[in-house]
Amino acid sequence: MLWPRVHNQRLFTALLVALVALAWVVLLVWGQSPYARFLDHEEIAGVEIGLDGDALALAAVFVAGWTLMTVAMMLPTSLPLVNLFHTMTSRRPDGRRLVALLIAGYLSVWALFGAAAHLADRGVHEAVEQIVWLEENAWVLGAGTLLLAGVYQFTPLKYHCLDKCRSPLSFIMEHWRGSHEHVQALRLGVHHGVFCVGCCWSLMLLIFAVGVGNVGLMLALATVMAVEKNMPWGRRISAPLGLALVAGAFGVLVAAGLGAGRLA
Numbered sequence: 001m002l003w004p005r006v007h008n009q010r011l012f013t014a015l016l017v018a019l020v021a022l023a024w025v026v027l028l029v030w031g032q033s034p035y036a037r038f039l040d041h042e043e044i045a046g047v048e049i050g051l052d053g054d055a056l057a058l059a060a061v062f063v064a065g066w067t068l069m070t071v072a073m074m075l076p077t078s079l080p081l082v083n084l085f086h087t088m089t090s091r092r093p094d095g096r097r098l099v100a101l102l103i104a105g106y107l108s109v110w111a112l113f114g115a116a117a118h119l120a121d122r123g124v125h126e127a128v129e130q131i132v133w134l135e136e137n138a139w140v141l142g143a144g145t146l147l148l149a150g151v152y153q154f155t156p157l158k159y160h161c162l163d164k165c166r167s168p169l170s171f172i173m174e175h176w177r178g179s180h181e182h183v184q185a186l187r188l189g190v191h192h193g194v195f196c197v198g199c200c201w202s203l204m205l206l207i208f209a210v211g212v213g214n215v216g217l218m219l220a221l222a223t224v225m226a227v228e229k230n231m232p233w234g235r236r237i238s239a240p241l242g243l244a245l246v247a248g249a250f251g252v253l254v255a256a257g258l259g260a261g262r263l264a
Helices: 002-032 034-039 041-045 053-073 076-089 095-130 132-136 139-152 156-165 168-175 181-210 215-230 234-263
Strands: none
Touching: 002 034, 002 053, 002 076, 002 215, 053 076, 053 095, 053 181, 053 215, 076 095, 076 168, 076 181, 076 215, 095 132, 095 181, 139 181, 139 234, 156 181, 156 215, 156 234, 168 181, 181 215, 215 234
């Protein structure tokens, strides 16, 4: 009786991996196409802020690209929880629907984060346009993003969210009540998405800063986040990663200072 369940679990995992691989392929093709500019927040920020059709359409395209990136980068980091939930609900007639609701809740949180980051970025662009010094020293934004991401690696909130993400069984038992199953499955995905954002938002901002279409950086950060969240020794890389990001911020500062010195 166990063989059908094992086969079903392997098939489910294979389908999830295929979905993630498809997301990467679409992002790669999109990034090499003439429409790659619609993944660039600089391109979208150039449209006047307002409720006109162009601004809303570009924002919608960016959030769609961001969500696709979430499927490619963040869904693999949550495979242990999704697989475990599938195992727990596989004998139910609505098991696949419950898993779909879990994933939908998870992705919706990341989509909302992408939309919020997009709005915040537009505010930053407006501020830069109003402050001449910032416009002439745009490197400050890149250095600030690296510094923020590095410092966050050492905060208690980072480790609290990371511990939640690293304990899928405890997380499901804490948030899955078994009543009103469809609502509970969606809420479970939302709760997991909230802790996942709490764990990884600062690293994802690095992707936002350089553009959603930067596949090389996306692959590197996706690997780092997957190791940090799922490997037994993954927690040990959080501090070294934070130090590397802080060092990168100071590297940008030094490079900017040297460039200014040469111009002088």
